[in-house]
Amino acid sequence: MKAVHFGAGNIGRGFVGLLLHEAGYEVVFADVADALIDQLASTPSYDVHEVGDEPAVKTVDNYRALNSRSQEEKVIAEIADADIVTTAVGPNVLRFLAPVIAQGIARRGEDLAPLQVMACENAINATDILRDEVEQAYGGAASDLAARAVFANTAVDRIVPNQAAGQGLDVTVETFFEWVIDRTPFEGSAPEIPGATYVDDLEPYIERKLFTVNTGHAAAAYFGSTAGAEKIADAMADDAVAARVRAVLDETKQLLVAKHGFDPAEQEAYVQKILRRFTNQHLPDTVVRVGRAPLRKLSRRERFVGPAAELAEHGTHPAALLEAMRAALSFSAPDDPEAVALAEILATQDPDTATTSITGLEAEHPLFGAVRDLIAEHPVGSLAG
């Protein structure tokens, strides 16, 4: 069994690659980072260090590595007879993978089972986004594509920080993980991946994950950054930050319970567990990594505006989520292109225009005015701190 996995970064090596390896797949890592691919190609194994209450070390071997830019033809050939394609590259990068995946699918022999494609990104229905791009790039008929490839949405959860320099290919991760996969597209032939959970309706799970883990995580990063913390665990050790994060998760809990019918006690236990994960002092995770790409995180269907908009539509003023958005608007990370672009938007666009360009909210939306007021705190001509 062979899997082609795009994105040999933190979650690629520390989670998806590991689980596919443990499921018995030979993993072909495809990435554009030259040094990383060279190192993977010349190293027979790497270790995943799980840190926390029950630490463990897992070794990943039986993999190969290709540069998906300079060795594109080889990647296409690998996809042509692979069983699975997975990605962990970031939602905005998926469109760049689509032409390669489409060509690989087009070259598959008629006798092969459909390629199983799963995007493992933090975004609602990331695999649908990838499928739409692959459809556009695919030369043949849509029915032909549907016969050759199956696309399933997933929700992946494991905190994998940026790795220390000098650590080589080894990855430090938390012990917790969850991989929830939509079973329905596979029509009875879902891949056997020990540790993965199959469900018939992914929406509640992906929303619960994104609007609890990622909303809370990003809130901790932005409140923590404002309070001067560098690490997420240190931010959460600040009682004022922890209380504000908790208030944010109270609001998303209200939405998730009302919308998806989660049992309130079960959701509360989920929240508690996640808050504990954020305090893991063994995990060297930073506010800069977790707060990365603030424009993506402040966009319409994402972890802040998504739940806040739905609460506002149902008459609830999402005060804590708005506080988190206020902190996000001031997020300063000079090496993060989106943080720089956000500051530029705030410094150059009037509040109405900036509200639309940052959040995608419609001017008549009940949340628009409250977000506009936050944005108006950054007068045109100033640069966000």
Ligand SMILES: NC(=O)c1ccc[n+]([C@@H]2O[C@H](COP(=O)([O-])OP(=O)(O)OC[C@H]3O[C@@H](n4cnc5c(N)ncnc54)[C@H](O)[C@@H]3O)[C@@H](O)[C@H]2O)c1
């Ligand atoms: N790190 C986590 O805790 C975590 C957990 C769950 C989900 N995720 C999601 O997984 C995805 C990846 O996150 P990460 O933390 O591993 O990031 P990362 O930056 O560590 O890894 C991304 C990798 O993708 C590669 N890449 C970029 N463009 C590419 C391209 N065109 N083709 C092939 N490879 C390309 C990069 O070189 C990098 O190695 C994101 O969507 C993230 O939200 C991350």
Ligand SMILES: O=P(O)(O)OC[C@@H](O)[C@@H](O)[C@H](O)[C@H](O)CO
């Ligand atoms: O990857 P992002 O930028 O969408 O979000 C940053 C973190 O919140 C995220 O990577 C978490 O560590 C992960 O989603 C945990 O499962």
